Amino acid sequence: IRAVVCSDTFSARASVEHNNTNILCIGARVVGSELALEIVDAWLNATYQGERHQKRIDLITEYETLNKC
Secondary structure, three states: OOOEEEOOOOHHHHHHHHHHOOEEEEOOOOOHHHHHHHHHHHHHHHHOOHHHHHHHHHHHHHHHHOOOO
């Protein structure tokens, strides 16, 4: 699981493109409903870019595998 807390569309989009996030968290007291919809739309329509970012994802996966409880 790779979650992200977002309060703007840029962060939402970049979190998918760079970190392949699969859970989006939005603070109800921080983000208004219109902006929340824009953030969700940006996050859902983003595509993981892989390539130079894949090394980081591989490191996270390796850490998770080695440290299972």
